[in-house]
Amino acid sequence: MLGIFISLLLSTTATALWPKPRLVTNGNVRVVLNPHSYGFKAVTQAIQLDEAFNRYKSIFFPHATDPVPNPSDTELVVDVLDVTTTLAMDVDESYVLDVHLDGSTIIAAKTVWGALHGLETMSQLVDFNFTTGQYSVSGLPVHIEDRPRFTHRGLLIDSGRHFEPVVHVKALLDSMSFAKLNVLHWHLTEDQSFPIASRVSPELATKGAYSNFEQYTLADIKDVVHHAWLRGIRVIPEFDMPGHTSSWRKSHPELFAEGCLTESSRGAFDPAKNQTFDFLEAVLKDWSSVFPDMFLHLGSDEVPGNCWNNSKDLAWMKTMGFSNSSDVFDYFVNRIANISSKLNRQTTFWDEAFLSAKPPKDAVIQNWHDASLMKQIVDAGYRAIYSNGWYLDGLSSTWDHMYVLDPTTNISADKAHLVLGGEGCMWGETVDPSDLEFTIWPRLAAIAERLWSDASVTKSTAEAEPRLEVFRCQLLTRGVPSGVVGGPGRGSPPGPGSCTQHGKTQDVEEMFV
């Protein structure tokens, strides 16, 4: 125990963890950790653990301190049952964390993905005391058993309305890992711009991107996907279609319905041509080589069905026996779902595909229109992702509005397994790299806790608020530009104050000479 100082004190350990673990028990011993000799060790080596140890060393111990004489050998050991488990939906993300009386720590997990969550939890237990210059953990022995409530805990970003350079996407992935989120839903293409390279059709980005600054090479995509994988985050690309595709039209007007060929109109793919689906299959196959996840999001929201109201398409509709644009939409949805299947991918659609079409039963439906739709979607046998009320571009929605929403509201118990989880959606109309993280945080943290923590431990916004304030201070310390707790989205602090002061200011009387 050389070099380790143990003291008894009233414990506050684990009261500030975010998201809140399922089970925490603790004592009241405090142990000083020596940053100069603290060791991270994996029972079985894995690149994800090596890289995480490097990251968390500076997160555990952010301040330089003087060397401690006679350093102890306190160790954090990560014991993973199978380090080769593929990152995928429904993967085991559980972990058990034990901090013993001497500070030695064991994180036991079935997969590296669970172990990474254990490291994050441990990092939130380490305190620095500015008076003594010492790091410590309190409340020993600590025993935590934890696992996520939902398998799909995501954030949508929209790189079509404003481009997000690679460095910003990576920073966002870092911050997501702090909240134990595990899905980046990357809405890549939009009416306004087409930022991703394609080997099948390079002109898509050449003509469709905003500028030479605002494109991703396929190597960039691989780089982001690897960065995410190291942090246990799956990347699900979205190529929105048949609407929200005007930027594709700049290079491929031949694929578009003749009703919407002018620059100012929102375009829609023309389902009357096999060429359209041949092209989509070719580009999606190309992109599937850089997006390994089993899921592919093919949008299908806000379809401008009026585009199909032209003589050619109307004639084709007649031969197909279609009576309206909903029939055309249903045809389109099923054809692209079929392409997805050929690429060994399962398809996610926005809820219009459920409302106005009949997608295959293995599709996942993402709900945004109306919370009551969730019940209809799962009652119809589809798996569902909840995003209703979790639109981060709704700046007036504060964290507590988002916190109290629950993906399983009104869902019957026998259908609950069809609710995969949810996503906060950061639509890009008024966010670009300048205000992206500022707008996302800390409200995304509220969503993250709802998706991770068991309903039995998330009591109320009043219980959550002081923990969220601490989490926000941690985000700032780690370099994440999180907004204040309690303000609207993207709310600047109203006056001088601490990172813990939500909306309140600390000021003194102003009197000058």
Place this chain on the structure above:
Amino acid sequence: MLGIFISLLLSTTATALWPKPRLVTNGNVRVVLNPHSYGFKAVTQAIQLDEAFNRYKSIFFPHATDPVPNPSDTELVVDVLDVTTTLAMDVDESYVLDVHLDGSTIIAAKTVWGALHGLETMSQLVDFNFTTGQYSVSGLPVHIEDRPRFTHRGLLIDSGRHFEPVVHVKALLDSMSFAKLNVLHWHLTEDQSFPIASRVSPELATKGAYSNFEQYTLADIKDVVHHAWLRGIRVIPEFDMPGHTSSWRKSHPELFAEGCLTESSRGAFDPAKNQTFDFLEAVLKDWSSVFPDMFLHLGSDEVPGNCWNNSKDLAWMKTMGFSNSSDVFDYFVNRIANISSKLNRQTTFWDEAFLSAKPPKDAVIQNWHDASLMKQIVDAGYRAIYSNGWYLDGLSSTWDHMYVLDPTTNISADKAHLVLGGEGCMWGETVDPSDLEFTIWPRLAAIAERLWSDASVTKSTAEAEPRLEVFRCQLLTRGVPSGVVGGPGRGSPPGPGSCTQHGKTQDVEEMFV
């Protein structure tokens, strides 16, 4: 020339450089650079160059690309006359940059500080073509001769009203180097909080900081100062006094004038006690060990002179022959300037010290009250720093308002040498790490060009605007959350659009099924 492709094309080289160099000549040859074999080489080794080569390698070549067969040996050679020159005011920051027809590049400079600016300029010349996947430089041969107009080109940050964690201060220093700024004026202490450790009086921060998240250890300060030094940026600390000191009062009420001892009042040091100056000398001496710069800013703005309107101080004033609070202020200013001298530091004061007192003639006066004061300050023989109109917390001031201001307006030629330069001031009332960089950029870039570029090359805001838009896109690509060009401070983009679109949005008609 193996592996290098040269083509002739209409050159646009160097038209987008920010800040604009003094002299640019160029031809019309384009050369492809091979990121896999491009070499950075220093004729004489220096740690600042080694670290800069590492940084700029990823700034020159941000996208991964396939290996090029038969790689060439294109080299960038940095030739510095004296790599040991100390970073200080008036240090030579000039450089000459030559990019030859084969792409080989020489940066010649008298000091590493000049060479670093040359590397930044070169980084702005490298383009990536998404269609070909190639990096290139155009307009060869390029010849640039450059040096700053002013020696003091700074940014003030205010860590007393909101704490800025080390990682954010470092990110800010990175971004400053892109605009060739060379002074971080670190306003550390304020009425509201006291975030910096002291070995002389640890209780200053223990009692004065907002929270346990919001303090700097002295090791943190050294870390920041080293990070800045590697980038050619001097760090000048400000310990504002005798006012703006209420946070000191929490641990040391005995040093405060009796007129202002209540929590709600702004405090002022008591100049009637030698104890006050003994204490200030001891703490400033301690801090001088971590702030090596020759300048020390001792504030002296907005003094609550009413604090001295109490019986003890009034009695003391009588014995000193002082008739009013201005006399007391003058006495205070000269005593702390004397402490500064004993610590081998020159003192900077806000312009109240010039208006209401008579500081020693070697003091530097920072102008903020009124632009016309600049002339009075230098005519009185003081050196001056200009900040009037460059308050970044003034959100309605757009970049072009700041761009047209000039520190030497109405200054006579024989006094121009007394104008050291200027600073953008990011006061911290409504900025914390969430919106700090977002509020600072791109407006600080306008100030940076004014301070770096010769008046003969900075023609107009119309000429500057497209260059500033490109610089903003570069900031975003490098991870800096810069706001849009043309908006107010901290202006979110008003709608979908490119990084080059200031205030304008690109949108299409909205029509849904």
